[in-house]
Amino acid sequence: MRYSAFNLIRHGLGNPLGWGPAWKPASLKPSYDAIIIGGGGHGLASAYYLAKNHGIRRVAVLERGWIGGGNTGRNTTIVRSNYFFGESARLYDHALKLYEGLSEDLNYNIMLSQRGVINIAHSEHEMELMTRSVNAMLLNGIDVELLDRKQLLAEVPLANDAPDARFPLHGGFVQRRGGVARHDAVAWGYARAASQLGVDIIQNCEVTGFIRDQNRITGLETTHGRVSAGVFGLAVAGHSSVMAAKAGFDLPLQSYALQAMVSEPLKPILHNVVMSGRTHAYVSQSDKGELVFGAGLDLYPSYAQRGNLPTAQEIIAGLLEIFPAFRRLKMLRQWAGIVDVCWDYSPIIGPAPVDGLYLNCGWGTGGFKAIPAGGWLLAHLLAHGKHDPLSAPFDLTRFQTGALIDEAAGAGIAH
Amino acid sequence: MLIIPCPWCGPRAEQEFHFAGEPKARPVPAEQVSDQTWAHYLYHRSNEKGAHRELWSHAHGCGRWFVMERDTHTHQILSTKAPA
Ligand SMILES: Cc1cc2nc3c(=O)[nH]c(=O)nc-3n(C[C@H](O)[C@H](O)[C@H](O)COP(=O)(O)OP(=O)(O)OC[C@H]3O[C@@H](n4cnc5c(N)ncnc54)[C@H](O)[C@@H]3O)c2cc1C
Numbered sequence A: 001m002r003y004s005a006f007n008l009i010r011h012g013l014g015n016p017l018g019w020g021p022a023w024k025p026a027s028l029k030p031s032y033d034a035i036i037i038g039g040g041g042h043g044l045a046s047a048y049y050l051a052k053n054h055g056i057r058r059v060a061v062l063e064r065g066w067i068g069g070g071n072t073g074r075n076t077t078i079v080r081s082n083y084f085f086g087e088s089a090r091l092y093d094h095a096l097k098l099y100e101g102l103s104e105d106l107n108y109n110i111m112l113s114q115r116g117v118i119n120i121a122h123s124e125h126e127m128e129l130m131t132r133s134v135n136a137m138l139l140n141g142i143d144v145e146l147l148d149r150k151q152l153l154a155e156v157p158l159a160n161d162a163p164d165a166r167f168p169l170h171g172g173f174v175q176r177r178g179g180v181a182r183h184d185a186v187a188w189g190y191a192r193a194a195s196q197l198g199v200d201i202i203q204n205c206e207v208t209g210f211i212r213d214q215n216r217i218t219g220l221e222t223t224h225g226r227v228s229a230g231v232f233g234l235a236v237a238g239h240s241s242v243m244a245a246k247a248g249f250d251l252p253l254q255s256y257a258l259q260a261m262v263s264e265p266l267k268p269i270l271h272n273v274v275m276s277g278r279t280h281a282y283v284s285q286s287d288k289g290e291l292v293f294g295a296g297l298d299l300y301p302s303y304a305q306r307g308n309l310p311t312a313q314e315i316i317a318g319l320l321e322i323f324p325a326f327r328r329l330k331m332l333r334q335w336a337g338i339v340d341v342c343w344d345y346s347p348i349i350g351p352a353p354v355d356g357l358y359l360n361c362g363w364g365t366g367g368f369k370a371i372p373a374g375g376w377l378l379a380h381l382l383a384h385g386k387h388d389p390l391s392a393p394f395d396l397t398r399f400q401t402g403a404l405i406d407e408a409a410g411a412g413i414a415h
Numbered sequence B: 001m002l003i004i005p006c007p008w009c010g011p012r013a014e015q016e017f018h019f020a021g022e023p024k025a026r027p028v029p030a031e032q033v034s035d036q037t038w039a040h041y042l043y044h045r046s047n048e049k050g051a052h053r054e055l056w057s058h059a060h061g062c063g064r065w066f067v068m069e070r071d072t073h074t075h076q077i078l079s080t081k082a083p084a
């Protein structure tokens, strides 16, 4: 059923339970044209674009828990495309452009709020580096603007401008098309739209092994039985190395916990997304009024899906240095997701070292903003067996050729 | 918070320590090492879920290096010992 104002009124007045499920319940068939492992945003978007862009509809998404229960439902929902290198700018801006039309495309309100993403520079030296980054972004066609100290304070009046501030405000830059979107809606919207095109979305179905014919993956062992397919996409984020080991190869990834937290709800107090590279802190205010914030990774590899206390304290300390006004707030929740971090902080999109399997992983701390593009590009690989020009630089072979896309050094801030 | 038993200093808080990756032997001789082997040495990791061998240093303590076996799923520390 289409979601519309008319249907909202009709169901509101009539039978409010008559909406039906957003995506059809499905059980595993013996075979498919394509199977996506992992029902996060990237997996669901891949299935949707396979059906929509390439007409391949005998597709299943296998999710071991519930869809969107991984990092897609645990992230702080910042979207932006202010990356340093051209390869990244093209990738993330493709995603941002798709996000801009996504509510209409999916007939599902993803609550995209382009409220602007502001990065603060705390010293003259940082400002110089930021100016260089901004120039690179402008050359890449990304809409960013430098802010001097006065402009920064006009945008973020609550930021700590005291003469003895530990991290003084020097200036910053803003991407006005950046902002936030509702994470659950992105997962559910893609699931619903994919399901309407015939994709089977199968939850509580863990992939436990690969069935091979020499160097080719031909099927999967799952907790719902065996299944075969022509091609397979792997989009399991923090568990990419675990699945790769089952398929007989390893990846240039390390899995870490990344945590975030929310405060008690407040009246509107912060109208943009604010990030500070020096303290790693970043924060935005949700529609419910909670401050949503986080910072860097926990300090060692983890699959534990919970953040450790020393890092939590550092995150809060960083936030309070920039926003002393938040000092008395109570925290409501704290959580973590397991993110797969690549050495150059760029994703891996491309064929795996075994035939028939394609990778979408390594998004690390910042792949929510990329979901539409990651899905778009994995779908292209699954349909054609070769790269779209946008994904070619992100191939796994860059670790052998040395053509890394070092956004850790380039763009500085992840997420 | 992990309490990590340094082989020399005994149990100390995790903030005193620095995780430095998976221990690996460097492939030699350099001129015969293929790009693939070198890429695997530099970048590829086992990244195990479960028992994981790790190199750590007691950076804000005695400064010495040691090998820790740790369960990456439960965070339980299985053993720490001086590097061989
Ligand atoms: C605290 C936090 C804050 C973040 N903030 C931001 C942000 O502000 N902006 C941004 O752009 N990014 C952010 N990120 C990163 C972002 O969340 C991820 O990069 C993105 O969600 C990855 O999407 P995905 O679909 O690849 O992974 P996921 O959503 O994690 O989906 C992978 C799915 O695979 C499933 N799976 C795993 N193993 C199997 C198996 N064997 N069989 C079947 N299914 C399996 C999992 O259950 C999971 O649902 C943040 C991450 C965290 C943790």
Ligand SMILES: [Zn+2]
Pocket (backbone or CB within 6 Å): B006, B007, B008, B009, B010, B058, B061, B062, B063, B064
């Ligand atoms: Zn010591």
